[in-house]
Amino acid sequence: MNQRTDISVIVPCFNADRYLSVCLESLKAQKAPEIEMIFIDDGSTDATGAILDAFAAKEPRARVIHMPNSGVSAARNRGISMATGRYIAFVDADDALEENGLLLLYQGAVRAGAQITSANHTLFDMDKGQRVPVQIEPVLQQPSEIVKEIIHMHRIYNNIWNKLYERELFEGGLRLDEGVRIGEDALLNMQLYLRARRVVHLPEHTYVYRVHARSAMANIHGYSEAHQPMLRSMNAILLGEGIKELYFRDFLQSCVWVDEKEQGIRACMKGFNARIRPLVLDGVSEEKIPKKDAYIYRLVRRGHFPEFYTLMRVKEKITRRKWGIRR
Numbered sequence: 001m002n003q004r005t006d007i008s009v010i011v012p013c014f015n016a017d018r019y020l021s022v023c024l025e026s027l028k029a030q031k032a033p034e035i036e037m038i039f040i041d042d043g044s045t046d047a048t049g050a051i052l053d054a055f056a057a058k059e060p061r062a063r064v065i066h067m068p069n070s071g072v073s074a075a076r077n078r079g080i081s082m083a084t085g086r087y088i089a090f091v092d093a094d095d096a097l098e099e100n101g102l103l104l105l106y107q108g109a110v111r112a113g114a115q116i117t118s119a120n121h122t123l124f125d126m127d128k129g130q131r132v133p134v135q136i137e138p139v140l141q142q143p144s145e146i147v148k149e150i151i152h153m154h155r156i157y158n159n160i161w162n163k164l165y166e167r168e169l170f171e172g173g174l175r176l177d178e179g180v181r182i183g184e185d186a187l188l189n190m191q192l193y194l195r196a197r198r199v200v201h202l203p204e205h206t207y208v209y210r211v212h213a214r215s216a217m218a219n220i221h222g223y224s225e226a227h228q229p230m231l232r233s234m235n236a237i238l239l240g241e242g243i244k245e246l247y248f249r250d251f252l253q254s255c256v257w258v259d260e261k262e263q264g265i266r267a268c269m270k271g272f273n274a275r276i277r278p279l280v281l282d283g284v285s286e287e288k289i290p291k292k293d294a295y296i297y298r299l300v301r302r303g304h305f306p307e308f309y310t311l312m313r314v315k316e317k318i319t320r321r322k323w324g325i326r327r
Contacts, residue, residue: 006033007087007102007164010079012040012072017047019094019210024055026096026208027062033106037062038079043069048093073176073184076160080170087164094210095161098122101206105164112200115166116192118156121207133205141200143193150190151234151250153183153257157193160185162207169195183230190237223262231255235279245288249296252280256309265313269306277303 009027013020027037039056041049041064049066056062065078076090087109091097101119109117123132136156149157156162169192176188193199231254238244238251255276260268268276280300289297299305315321 004034005036005085006106007035007089008079008083008085008167009035009037009089009091009102010040010076010083011037011091011093012042012075012079013044013048013052013093014042014069014072014075015044015046015048016093017044017051019212020048020051022096022210023091023093024051026098026101027091028059029099030097030102032100032103035061035102036083036085038082039064040075040079041066042072042075043067071178071181073178073180077175077178080175083167085167088167088170089164090160091207092161092209094212096208096210098206098208102164104202104204104206108200108202109164109166112198114198114200115169115196116199117164117202118199119162119202119204119206120156121159121162121209122205124208124210126210126212131208134209136201143196143199146193146199147190148247148250150186150193151247151254153186153254156201158183158186158189159209160188161209165192166196177233180229180233182226183234187230187233187237190234194241224259227258231258231279235282239283244284246290248280248284248289249293252296252300255280265310269310272306272309273303277305 011023011027016023027035037059039052039062041052043066049064052062052064056064065082067075067078080088087106089102089105105117105119108114108119118136120136121134123134124130125132134155146154146157174188174191174195176184178184180187234251234254235244238247244251256268256272259271259276263271277300284297286297286301296305299308
């Protein structure tokens with residue numbers, strides 16, 4: 001193992017033998033900067049463990065930990081505790097890095113003095129053999145603005161992969177919530193961006209997110225119910241940080257969105273006051289609500305939000321403009 005490690009790459013692995021070779025080859029091809037590869041075999045029952053052991057026997061930068069099956073968050077947390085690098089990166093076992101992907105992230109982080117560095121990625125549909133570049137929408141590079149995007153479930157900022165994190169951000173025991181199965185990476189990113197002083201996003205594509213029939217996100221049943229633990233944990237984080245009022249409108253929109261995505265506008269709004277409203281209002285102090293959000297807050301508090309939201313969505317369809325509650 002290198003005495004000087006720039007990046008600790010953490011790779012949780014569970015029954016990934018059919019996809020692992022591409023991931024391993026992409027990691028092996030990263031010649032710079034100095035990296036350590038930490039593979040966590042999360043109780044695999046296929047050939048994953050043997051493949052990792054054989055790879056580590058030939059790759060001096062790699063080490064393998066075998067643990068009982070505990071879930072991807074527990075595996076990543078184990079890797080975080082073992083990491084020695086200046087930065088931490090996460091790679092999923094069924095994904096891959098682009099050539100020089102880690103080098104581009106590292107150079108960008110050092111150049112900007114950033115504690116979190118993100119980049120664009122490529123979506124690869126393995127069943128169709130299609131590559132689709134995913135570009136970020138312009139976002140002000142301020143941690144507070146990015147937290148807002150994470151609450152809105154941003155397609156790049158929510159993901160834990162395709163980023164470099166300064167390892168010191170995890171000091172004090174900040175880890176993934178092992179009790180949340182969907183959106184746990186977004187919850188961690190919220191907390192990391194709240195801690196970060198400087199962040200940067202790179203235009204390069206440094207990561208390949210490979211979608212296949214066994215992907216976790218391809219097998220979500222009961223979309224709204226599956227996301228409730230994440231929303232409850234997000235609520236707890238916002239309250240714990242004393243900033244829920246600042247992000248009140250954003251949190252409201254996400255709570256509505258996960259319900260609307262599954263049930264449609266009419267059913268979502270019909271059940272809003274009983275199902276969504278209590279979590280949205282939980283712990284909120286009216287005195288701390290920003291003036292620009294006071295009207296929305298009062299609608300929610302008085303139970304009149306469903307009528308307002310339905311009208312706004314109708315306006316969107318008629319005018320083809322965004323009239324919703326997002327800022």
